[in-house]
Amino acid sequence: MGGPVARNAVSVPFAADRDVPGLIVKFGDYPLHHGGVGAIRSLGRLGVPMYAITEDPYTPAASSRFLERAFVWPTRGTEDAGRLVEGLLRIGRRIGRPAVLVPTDEEAAVLIAEHQDELAGPFLFPRVAPGLPRRLASKQGLHELCVEHGIATPEAAFPRTYDEIVAFADKARFPVVAKNLEAFVRRSRPAVGGTTRIDTREGLLALARDWGERPGVILQEYLPREDAEDWIVHAYFDRDATPLALFTGVKVRSWPPHAGMTANAYVVDNPELADLAARFIKQIGFSGIIDLDLRFDRRDGQYKLLDFNPRMGAQFRLFENESGVDVVRAMHLDLTGRHVPEGEQRAGHRFVVENIDLPALLAYRRSGYTTPHAPARASGTELAWFAGDDPLPFVTMLARFVRPGARHLYQLWRTNRRGAVRRGAVR
Template sequence: MVRVHTLFAQESVIVGDKVRTDVTTDPMAVIYPDNLAALGVCRGLGVKGIPVTILSADRTAPGQYSRYARRVACPAQADEAEFIEFLLRFGQAHQRYAPVLFLTDDNAIVTVHRHREILERWYRFPMASWSVLRRVMLKDHLYRSLDGVVPLPHTRFPEDESELADAVREIGGSILVKPLLRCLTGSSDTSSLPFEQCFGSKAIRVRTLRELTDAYRAACARGFRVVVQEEIEGPISSLYSLGLYATRQGEVAAAFTSQKLGQVPPDFGDGLVVKAVRARELIPLGERVIRHFGYYGMADVEFKWDARAGVYKLLDINPRPWLWINLPTACGVNLSYAAYLDAVGRPIDPGGFVQRDFETRWVSIRGLLIYVIRSLGTGWRCTGLLPVLRQFWGKRVGPLFCTKDLLFRMFLSPMYWWDSFLQASRGIRRLHAAPGAINGRPFLTE
C-alpha cells in the first residue's frame, strides 16, 4: 500500500495550493464513483463552498474535471479488498474532519455497505443503514413491504418456472420482467454488467408464457433474480418522479417533483427529457413510504399515473443521487446540500429548499445520440424522434454544460479523449449487437 500513502501525501500538497480549501473547517465531501450523478452532486456542493474530492478510476468520467473538485485516483471497485483498504486509509488520512461519503450507483452502495461498520469510524454516511436500504433496493422486499401502504402495480415473485403460468393468468396483458436489483448481489464480482446493459433496457416486456419463460431463463442465466409485474398503460409523460431528502428524524426536508417527457431506450430507460412540474400530490405518498421504512437520505421515488385506476402507482425508489440530480438544484432544491448539512449535524432551513421553478427541462444530448444510434442499429422505429426533439425547446439544463463550470480540464486531457474513443467504439459495437435477443426474437418491441 505504499502507492496509496504516496498519493495521499501528493494530494495534501494539491489541497494546500487551492485557496478554496486550505482554510476551510467544513468536512470534505467524498464522492464515488465518478459519473454524471457525481458531477451534479459536486456542483451542488461546490457552489456552497464545500470542499469536494471525487474518487475516480476512470479518466473519461466527468466529475473529476469540475472546477469544484479535486481528483484522487482509486483502485477499481472490481478488486473489492483493495478498494475498501483504500477507503480506510483515505478516511484515516482525513480523520480530523470525518468526510461525508456520497455513493452514486447501486454497485457502490452494495459494496461499501458490506463494510459500513468499519468505514463509519472514518466517514459520515448521508444515507440509511443496509438493513433499511436492502428493503428499498431489492424489489421483492420493496413491493411486499409497501403492499397496502401506497398504490402498486400487480406484482408476482416467482421462485421457479412452475410459477410463471400463474403469473400470466393473474396479471394478463402486457407483463414486465424486472431484476430484484440492477446489479448482481449474490456475488462479490462488482465488475458484472447491470441488468440494462445485459438486456438493453431496465425491464423486459413480454406478452405470452413462452416469452416470459425465455426472459426468465435468460435473466437467471445471467445471475439475476426477477419480479414479474403488470405494465401500467400510458405514455412516457405518465411517468413522474419525487426527488427528496429525508432527515434522520423521518421528515422530508426538501422535495422536488418532475415529469419524464422522453427516455432512452424509449420504453424502460434513463431520462432523455425531464421537466420540473408542480405535482404536490406526490409528496404525501413519498412521506408515507419514507416513514414506513424508517429511511433517511436522498431518494428518487418513481411513479406512473394509472389513468384506469385514477392513482399514482409507485414503480421504484433509487436511494442515491440520480442522473438529473442537477435539475432540482437548478430549480431551487439543492438536495445534495441538504444531505451534507444533515450529515454534519447542521440544521436544514426548509425555506432554502423550496421548488420555485416548474418549467425548466433537463435534456441529454448524449442520450439523444444514443436514441438515434439504437434506432438505426436495432430497427426501432424513429416515429417518436420528432416529438422528443420538440421537448428540447425552452428553458433547460443538461448533465454536462454549465456556464460556471465549463470542464476545461476534460477537453484538454489527452487521456480523456483516447479513453473516450475506446469506450465509444466498444459501446457502438454493443448497440449494434441487438441486445436482449433470445432465439432471434428481441425483447424490446413497440
C-alpha cells in the same frame, strides 16, 4: 487530479461548512456518470473540498476543476464487503478529516448502511436502519414494503423456478415486464439486460430457459405508456424522516427508450405526489437522499412506485429550490449542523443529458410518444455534462464516449430490434 477549488463561485443565501469535505463513493465500472460530476460541482461551487473514487485518472469526474483529488480504485461492486469497507477507511485516513459520503449507486448506499458503526469515525452520513436500503433497492423488498404500507405498485410475481414461470405464463395477461430481482447487484450474467417488455407467453418461456435454476427476476404488470405518465421524486430526509428538500418532475425521455436512464426531464409541481412520497418515507423511517421513479396510471388514477433508489439520482441537478438548495447540498448542510433554507422548486426547469438525449429524441419521435405535463418551453436548462465554469468533464466525456459510446448505442438498438422479432420482447 483536478485544479484548485474555486471559492465563492455561486451566490446563495447560505454558507456551507468548508472544513468538511465531500467524498463521491461509487463501486463498479461506469466512468461516464454525470451524477457524480454534478455532485462535485454542486458542493465544489460552495467552496466545499471534494474528493471522488474513480475507475482511472481520466474520467470526467477526475477532470473537474472542483475536485481536490481523485482516488483511483477500480471495483466491480461484487467484492467482499470487508474489503470495500477497509478501502473506504484507507481513503478516509488519506483525507485526514471527517468527510460527508455521497453514494452514487445502490452498492455504495447499502454498504454504508450495513457498516455504519465501522465508518462513523472518519465519515458523516445519514443514519438509517441498517437493512432498509438493501430492502428498498431490491425489487421484491420494495414491492413488499409498498403492499405493507398501502402504496400503489404494479402487480408482480417472483418465480423461484422455471416451473413457476410456466405457471405464471399460463395465467398472465401479456405484455409483462421482466426486471432483475436484485438490481443493485452487478452480476456478471444478469437474467435480463434492464427492463424488458415481453409480449407473448412463448417469448417469456424462450427467455426463461436461459435464466438457470434460480431465475432472479421479477415479472411485473405492464403499464402501457399510452395510458401512463412517468414521474420522478428527489428528496432529502433528516434523521426524523422529515423532508428538508423535496422535488417533483416528469421524465420526458430516457435511454434505452421508455426503460432506461433519464435523458430529458422537467420540474413540474405535483403536491399530491410530494405528499405521497413524504408519507411513505415517514412510514418506513428512511433518512437520507432518495430518487423515486413512479408511473401515473390514468386507467385507475394511481401513482405506482416502480423504483426506489436510496441514494442520489444521476439527474438530481434538475432540482434546486429558490434558495439554491439541491438534495446533495441539503445533506451536507444537515450533516454539518447547518440550517437547510426552504424555497419553492424551479418549476419548468429542464435537465438534458447531452450524450444520450439525441438518440432518445429520435427514438421517441419514431414512436410518436409525447409526455403530458411537460412545459411547452423551459424556464431554464441544466446540462448534465457541459458547464462554462468547469468544461473539462464535458470534453473528457466526449473523448471517452464518441467511438465506444456510439457503438454501444447501436448495439442497444440492434438488441432491441432483434428481441422484438425473435421473442416478442422489447426493452
